[in-house]
Amino acid sequence: MTAPVFAIVGHPNKGKSSIVSTLSEDESVAISAVPGTTIDNRRYPMAVDGEVLYELIDTPGFQRARAALEWMHSHAGSAVDRADTVRRFVDEHKDDSRFAAECHLLTPILEGAGILYVVDGSRPFGEDYEAEMEILRWTGQPSLALINMIGDSDYSADWNKALGQYFRIVRIFDAMEADFDRRVQLLLAFGEIREEWREALEKAVRFLREELARRRTLAAHVIAEMLARMITHQRRRRLATGDVMDEIRDTLLNAYKQDIVAMEQRCREEVEQGYNHGHLERHEQRVQLLDDDLFSRETWVLFGLTRRQLIATGALGGAAAGSVIDLAVHGTSLLMGSGLGAVAGGVSAWLTSDRIANIKVLGHPLGGQEVSIGPMRNINFPYVVLGRALLHQHLVEERTHAHRDPLDIDTPGGAWQLTDTATRRRFEKLFSRLRKQETYRTDLVTTLATLIENQIRNRTDDA
């Protein structure tokens, strides 16, 4: 069975490309107020692992419908010949630039494509549409009319009456605001115009639903990975001689802030790409750290040990060395060797630690004073980031691909709120484990992702 093909046709500037863009989730469709922007047919196959289940064709708008219909009238014999007359029109005018638009849009229809005729329901019906609809009727192909509500006015009742005379099925569809369910309903409506197309379309809808679920899982995972990284992120810098501590701390703090912003941006891009919004422009305030001063720390380190740990290690090493002497004299030293060794090891570690730290091996000092920022200790910070991320994911999922304006994320009242105490407790448990850097759990991110995915699902179900 060949996959159903649908040609989106109509007057110029009535939202054909917007509908194609929304249904195919393709933001590369040229959408312009200037008529004739679409000059050639463009095919949008819906394929699953290469198997095409249906295909949309965006076509140029009618430009000389009256003249074309006049030619057909003058060449048609009876009603039986009408489809052939249209075919002859296309054959005879395919190289005629005057009828380039008409030939382009009629070709796929004559090859068997279903007709999706698009009008703007926010503008009044006009007599200049009649020639177009008549030509489409002449093709004899199954058809469906879509009333696209571009503006605020509503002339859909008039349009319904007019379109009803030419098309068996008429649907109202807002290409800019249609959510996933409405898009799916429209696809299923395409199946109503020819029975044998229904199966392929239902199969396509099934795959689209699975794809939506996968996108949500992917978004949840990406958000969880960002949160885990943000919570555990640290920036360290070894201090060199002459470094001014405050300056270093400020530099480090700024770098830390940039890291957090970069992590959020990367998460945004991944989520957007997951929903085929790869070139989305965003208006959003940068994420703010809630406590600038609370998480900078200054420590002295050598081989990853603090000074106290180093002294303890030195003392133990000295004791071990001293114990060899004790053993060699069969304990007659009354463990003096171990005791003195411990003292000597500890004291020498204390006295020489700075000098050892300054020793450079292959250009790297072995240790020294270190300033570190992070990990994030503020308990509210993950919720702020999570709220922003869930709001962003929601807006991206809801946004159709016909939009060309920037995505405004700082919508008042749009932030995600976690009202369920039990869920908040589960989130807090995970955030707390990440903050403590528990080393025995490998599934923290996966668990967090599952929790986030539940939030996404619940919110959608509530809506």
Place this chain on the structure above:
Amino acid sequence: MTPSSLLADLIDLSEALDTDHGVDLENRKRRDRNIGRELQHWRNRPVSQIRAWLHELTPSSARKNGLQGVHLYHVLCVVLLAAGLLTGWGLASAVLFYDGKQPINIVNAVVVLVLPQILLLLVWLLAAIPGRLSLFRHLGSTLGFLNPGRLAGHLAGIFTAKENQCLAMLWHPDNGAVLAPAARWLFSFWSQLFAFSFNIGILTSAFFLVSFSDLAFVWSTTLTISNEIFHQLLTTLSAPWAVLVPDAVPSAELVAQSRYYRLDEGSLADTETTPQLAIALGQWWPFLITAVSCYGLLPRLLTLGISWYRFHHHLRKALCNLPGAPELLARMNSPLVSTLAEEPEHAFTIATDRATGKPDATHYAVRCPVIDWSGACDATDDMAAPLAALGIEALKFLRAGGRQTTEQDLELIASLCQGRPEGVCILAKAWEPPMLDLLDFVRGIRQQCGRKKPLIVLLRGGPEGVTAADRETWQLTLGQLGDPDLHVESVSHAT
């Protein structure tokens, strides 16, 4: 599948996934699904799938960081092995030092070579218990500085330029959520490697001394411990190997014979039989070696194996949990649903510099026919005021476009131009775009009525009036005719 090859893949995968982020997602989906379909037989083996993906995507020659990481890992293994061997050898040499004057106290030897190992083994067990109990977790981190594996790791980290692209990425704080368990078991593996080689060092040293010198073992204590109690203690200690190696269990006779008193420059309990005992006293060595083997070497071999296994296990888990890896697996194992266009758009770009300009004067002062294009005007009376505001006196109202035929349009143009009008005004719906049908009509008027006469396209809006966008569309489209006397006006603008 060895940990070292897993480790190399983990390091390279982390880098590859990071770099891959720059590739367009649609391309990634296609590529990864193709690879995933080839690896369909490994659908339930995510680690194998991910590794195969890595090998498919990046040739071995491009994977340097992983190799370097593994090289460092091996170097540290060798260093720790050598350090353990030397330490064990040195300690055993000191404990089993015998210059012929004072025999070796077997109690000392057991206390130094066996007892600490049992204690350290308990510490390891505490550290190995999953830190769900905070006491153990804190104990583990507090005693962490004692871990030679951890020290080796930090030492390696000092000389690493890009911490997140080499072995040190395992314990980098940013990767803690995914890699910390693997790092923990790597440190454990290294420390057990040290401990294992330490025991090998002890045993080698002991064998060496037993083989190439004569050692005399005794036991000595100030406490009032009878030979029987001491023998009972040793029998309990020897219980694990009593069946397998009965010769390594000290007999009651040997215990009784080798009790040693230091009084009078040292003397044995049974001075009558001293020459024979001198030979017998050397027979403590099987007990000592078996004790070190049983309480030191074998448990360390076991903990080394456990650490190796856990490290291996967590490396495998980490491979599938690295940032981007779950998404990669989803891309490989889910059907590729594509709805996008296969080819780029060939859109027409209109020249914006050719838009009809805004009229300089809004008062045209012309008497001309007004053509209603495609039913733009319901009632001609309504147009009187807007036309007057533009200085247009309507000579007559005509109809074109819409339900009129193109032939009727041509006849209208012919009759219109015969009257040599001062200009022509076309009324059009602002919300409908100017199509080529209308442009043909405008061209026809210009050709037959001549140039230099104002041709005014007057736009009539709907309930919203003529919007700026509508007006711009008309100006841009009619501008393509390049007619300086073609003007676009709107009713709202005119009034």
